[in-house]
Amino acid sequence: MIEVRDLRKEYGGFVAVEGSTFGVDSGEVFGVIGPNGAGKTTTLKAISGLLEPTSGSVRIGGRRADSRETRRLLGFLPEESPLYEEMSPRSYLRFFADLYDVPRDAADRRINETLDRLELAHRDRALGDMSKGMKRKVAIARSLVNDPDVLIYDEPASGLDPLTTNYIIEFTKELAAEGRTVVFSAHNLYHVEEVCDRVAIMNEGRIVTKGPLAELRDRYGERRYHVFTTVEVPDATAEGDRYRRVVDDVEALEAVRADAIERGGRLDDVRTVEPSLEGLFLDVASSEDRSAPGPTEN
Numbered sequence: 001m002i003e004v005r006d007l008r009k010e011y012g013g014f015v016a017v018e019g020s021t022f023g024v025d026s027g028e029v030f031g032v033i034g035p036n037g038a039g040k041t042t043t044l045k046a047i048s049g050l051l052e053p054t055s056g057s058v059r060i061g062g063r064r065a066d067s068r069e070t071r072r073l074l075g076f077l078p079e080e081s082p083l084y085e086e087m088s089p090r091s092y093l094r095f096f097a098d099l100y101d102v103p104r105d106a107a108d109r110r111i112n113e114t115l116d117r118l119e120l121a122h123r124d125r126a127l128g129d130m131s132k133g134m135k136r137k138v139a140i141a142r143s144l145v146n147d148p149d150v151l152i153y154d155e156p157a158s159g160l161d162p163l164t165t166n167y168i169i170e171f172t173k174e175l176a177a178e179g180r181t182v183v184f185s186a187h188n189l190y191h192v193e194e195v196c197d198r199v200a201i202m203n204e205g206r207i208v209t210k211g212p213l214a215e216l217r218d219r220y221g222e223r224r225y226h227v228f229t230t231v232e233v234p235d236a237t238a239e240g241d242r243y244r245r246v247v248d249d250v251e252a253l254e255a256v257r258a259d260a261i262e263r264g265g266r267l268d269d270v271r272t273v274e275p276s277l278e279g280l281f282l283d284v285a286s287s288e289d290r291s292a293p294g295p296t297e298n
Ligand SMILES: Nc1ncnc2c1ncn2[C@@H]1O[C@H](COP(=O)(O)OP(=O)(O)OP(=O)(O)O)[C@@H](O)[C@H]1O
Pocket: 011, 012, 014, 015, 016, 034, 035, 036, 037, 038, 039, 040, 041, 042, 043, 079, 187
């Protein structure tokens, strides 16, 4: 659905994005993650046809990102979305539906449905009097007025309280489950972990790695085992009436079991702890420093 090839964007002489290549399949949720200034917004704006690449190409459904046809099937949620403060959500959304030539009846139906799904009350109150979370929901509703197949969401839940953040993440999942393709940027890695099928990790304008999260975890993250025993074993910490030892592999786990039996106890429980994306990101960044691995294919 989305094909980004060798994307490069310079601002003046400054290279903000360089050599970005990736594809996003129809119905997929793809995360672009990385620290501030990594080039996420620039990438998302280029996909949305709002920024012309210095070189390279972006194609959506086989067409140029900045073509009229593409614009009709795309919904963009900017990182900061200034709303017209004196307008109500309803009049604001009608205004954008008009820009897309959505017939008034269909527009009103869609606006009501979307605001219902987003549980947004006070549809006729001025936007200026609304909370940050409510405004973000209106901006999300705006990205849906043309019923787009492709959604490009720049930090959709940034700076919101945990409840609203969770709500927006769940809503994004629903949009993907309806078959829409979603490209999503975040620097809070927890959000990405919740929603994305695959991710590209960016740093200083380049994609340092990309792929399914599980694969990136296998490549970079370390899985650990938390082993619980009924008796004290070396290097274990007491936890209630049990002892816990953290090990890296199955061999070490077996050794803890043997230690427990030797001391007259037994293995009580084992929990596998997957590395968090946060840890994974640090691993990728540090292996970049050491060996600068090239980006992998899709
Ligand atoms: N219009 C511009 N003119 C000059 N430099 C720019 C412009 N827009 C972005 N940059 C620079 O390009 C780099 C990438 O910016 P971009 O906004 O794409 O990063 P980002 O990963 O989205 O960061 P953040 O998480 O802070 O939003 C940054 O160093 C930024 O300062």
